[in-house]
Amino acid sequence: MNGQSLPTERRFPPIAEVAVVSMAFVIAGGVYLGAYFPRPAPLAPVVSLLIAAGVLLVINIVAVSRLKPFAWEVFFRVAGWALLAYIVITGLIAYIFVLDHARGTMLVVLILMLVGFAVNVPLLLAFSVARYQPVDNVPVDNVPVDNGSFNVVDNVTGEK
Amino acid sequence: MTADTVGAEKIEALPQTTFQIIPVKGLPFVAVWLVGLVVAIAANKLWALDFFHVVGGAGWTVIDLFLGFILGPIMGRLSLSSRIDFVTKLMPKMILLVPTLVISTLVAGLQLARREHYLLSSYSYHGWVVASIIVVGVMTIIAIGLLEPANLAVLFELKKPKPNGEIVAKLMRRFIYTAAITGAMQVATLVIMTRLAT
Numbered sequence: 001m002n003g004q005s006l007p008t009e010r011r012f013p014p015i016a017e018v019a020v021v022s023m024a025f026v027i028a029g030g031v032y033l034g035a036y037f038p039r040p041a042p043l044a045p046v047v048s049l050l051i052a053a054g055v056l057l058v059i060n061i062v063a064v065s066r067l068k069p070f071a072w073e074v075f076f077r078v079a080g081w082a083l084l085a086y087i088v089i090t091g092l093i094a095y096i097f098v099l100d101h102a103r104g105t106m107l108v109v110l111i112l113m114l115v116g117f118a119v120n121v122p123l124l125l126a127f128s129v130a131r132y133q134p135v136d137n138v139p140v141d142n143v144p145v146d147n148g149s150f151n152v153v154d155n156v157t158g159e160k
Numbered sequence: 161m162t163a164d165t166v167g168a169e170k171i172e173a174l175p176q177t178t179f180q181i182i183p184v185k186g187l188p189f190v191a192v193w194l195v196g197l198v199v200a201i202a203a204n205k206l207w208a209l210d211f212f213h214v215v216g217g218a219g220w221t222v223i224d225l226f227l228g229f230i231l232g233p234i235m236g237r238l239s240l241s242s243r244i245d246f247v248t249k250l251m252p253k254m255i256l257l258v259p260t261l262v263i264s265t266l267v268a269g270l271q272l273a274r275r276e277h278y279l280l281s282s283y284s285y286h287g288w289v290v291a292s293i294i295v296v297g298v299m300t301i302i303a304i305g306l307l308e309p310a311n312l313a314v315l316f317e318l319k320k321p322k323p324n325g326e327i328v329a330k331l332m333r334r335f336i337y338t339a340a341i342t343g344a345m346q347v348a349t350l351v352i353m354t355r356l357a358t
Contacts (some may be wrong), residue, residue, distance in 0.1 A: 128309030
């Protein structure tokens with residue numbers, strides 16, 4: 001092992017799983033509003049979903065920020081491009097809502113859901129890529145093992 | 161070439177592959193398509209909205225069905241190195257094409273439904289419209305939550321000087337399974353859309 005790459009798979013916190021659940025909450029809120037749109041929907045259920053999604057997103061951001069060592073260069077490269085793409089995508093959807101006269105609290109909720117989506121997806125994509133990437137300048141011998149956060153397991157033999 | 165076996169998958173030491181993860185030459189086409197979409201929405205003309213919704217939806221559905229039921233099973237039977245060769249040529253194009261078709265279908269479809277009053281709960285097929293939103297929502301979760309991360313991670317893994325065969329095989333299995341699920345969901349989309357159009 002030369003320290004340039006980890007030929008091993010680390011065990012991470014369930015960041016991808018939490019991101020998918022958070023995304024599912026946002027989409028469920030979108031389906032709920034879509035069932036009522038353009039009439040105003042009772043907002044309590046969708047606000048609850050939005051808050052739950054927001055809490056999970058914040059938990060995920062904290063969890064990702066605590067990953068050490070991690071392939072941050074790759075993470076930010078993927079996250080940046082994905083964020084750009086999803087700003088365009090969610091911007092188009094927001095444009096439709098504004099064009100169709102969504103206003104007031106309804107518009108705020110819709111925009112917040114789109115923002116949550118636009119942040120969640122790049123985070124998920126960037127983490128999914130960076131988790132398999134080499135950690136620069138960190139010899140494998142210095143990567144913590146069995147410290148409660150992750151293990152280093154040989155991919156082929158399964159040996160720690 | 162060294163080889164080992166994990167489960168039923170033969171894991172080989174993989175060579176580094178040269179390819180572009182995002183085909184830059186395709187970006188102008190995407191930009192032109194998106195500008196056309198915005199113009200269609202702003203103009204709010206039936207033909208333009210129909211065009212972007214139908215062309216986007218047809219492309220998205222056909223790609224998902226073809227990938228899920230035709231190419232997916234074929235890929236599953238290929239050797240890992242053949243699969244990699246195929247994936248590195250196909251997937252970068254999909255990274256640009258599929259999100260463009262999806263956003264075109266959804267945004268033009270939403271505006272079309274709004275314009276033609278399909279979203280109103282008084283519309284006789286309102287339940288079918290809500291069903292289509294649910295199907296799209298589930299497909300979005302599967303595609304963005306499982307399929308796309310696996311696709312991107314495979315491409316980045318193959319860019320390494322020494323790609324890890326087990327990681328590539330594992331992510332490709334996930335890709336093939338999720339492509340089959342979204343293919344099946346597209347059958348539901350076809351049922352709903354033909355019902356709405358009848």
